[in-house]
Amino acid sequence: MSPSKQDFILAVEGLTVSFDGFKAVNDLSLYLEPKEIRVIIGPNGAGKTTVLDLICGKTKATEGSIKFQGKELTKMSEHGIVRAGVGRKFQNPSIYEDLTVFENLEVSYPAGRSVIGALAFKRDAEVIKAVEEVAETIFLTEMLHQEAALLSHGQKQWLEIGMLLIQKPDLLMLDEPVAGMSVAERKKTAELLRVITENHTVLVIEHDMQFVGDIADRVTVMHQGKVLSEGSIDHVKQDPKVIEVYLGH
Numbered sequence: 320m321s322p323s324k325q326d327f328i329l330a331v332e333g334l335t336v337s338f339d340g341f342k343a344v345n346d347l348s349l350y351l352e353p354k355e356i357r358v359i360i361g362p363n364g365a366g367k368t369t370v371l372d373l374i375c376g377k378t379k380a381t382e383g384s385i386k387f388q389g390k391e392l393t394k395m396s397e398h399g400i401v402r403a404g405v406g407r408k409f410q411n412p413s414i415y416e417d418l419t420v421f422e423n424l425e426v427s428y429p430a431g432r433s434v435i436g437a438l439a440f441k442r443d444a445e446v447i448k449a450v451e452e453v454a455e456t457i458f459l460t461e462m463l464h465q466e467a468a469l470l471s472h473g474q475k476q477w478l479e480i481g482m483l484l485i486q487k488p489d490l491l492m493l494d495e496p497v498a499g500m501s502v503a504e505r506k507k508t509a510e511l512l513r514v515i516t517e518n519h520t521v522l523v524i525e526h527d528m529q530f531v532g533d534i535a536d537r538v539t540v541m542h543q544g545k546v547l548s549e550g551s552i553d554h555v556k557q558d559p560k561v562i563e564v565y566l567g568h
């Protein structure tokens with residue numbers, strides 16, 4: 320049986336954004352079930368990043384609706400959307416290089432948002448426990464007291480995912496999380512995402528089809544601001560429209 324509307328954690332309907340008349344996202348609808356991992360693929364300029372920008376409130380929609388756990392996000396501020404439980408990781412890691420892994424996670428803990436405030440913040444048992452749990456999930460337990468600057472590119476990406484996880488978002492959005500990673504790091508990232516989806520819904524933009532196949536429950540293919548195809552990885556891979564505009568290139 321297909322799910323009813325109430326079963327969706329995220330329901331995007333008729334979403335459109337126009338930049339000087341150019342519709343980067345054009346009447347897009349997208350429905351995510353809780354704890355699903357959905358991957359958006361598509362050629363450059365298809366509008367993938369713009370969809371994440373719209374969901375997190377960085378860009379305001381021209382038309383359409385984004386319902387997240389019953390709240391209309393198009394009417395909310397970026398901060399309000401974070402508070403509503405949406406976490407977004409951008410392509411380049413934005414970690415504090417001169418702080419340790421521990422401190423990076425600690426400053427991201429909801430009780431201590433600013434660096435100054437958080438460094439002064441009493442490291443009570445609750446924060447330490449949360450930091451240690453997240454560090455283990457992101458494979459950085461051994462590096463907890465190292466400066467973030469010393470981490471590999473892949474470890475920095477994981478740290479940033481950890482900085483989102485510690486805020487306990489319900490929906491986590493990741494833009495090309497394995498770009499620039501080694502094969503071994505890609506495998507571990509797939510493992511990490513599987514653990515994350517035990518408790519979170521995840522929306523990922525990705526180009527690496529091997530990785531997409533490893534992680535996706537369902538794939539949405541975008542082209543010219545619209546959904547071109549949607550379904551299992553095998554379904555979209557065999558779709559002639561997808562082969563024509565994306566996979567055949």
Ligand SMILES: Nc1ncnc2c1ncn2[C@@H]1O[C@H](COP(=O)(O)OP(=O)(O)OP(=O)(O)O)[C@@H](O)[C@H]1O
Pocket residue numbers: 338343361362363364365366367368369370
């Ligand atoms: N703020 C903006 N102002 C004007 N045009 C924009 C803006 N943001 C995005 N665009 C345009 O919208 C289109 C979609 O861009 P977007 O970055 O969402 O594509 P994408 O699918 O993520 O591509 P890529 O795979 O290259 O990252 C592009 O043509 C881009 O130039």
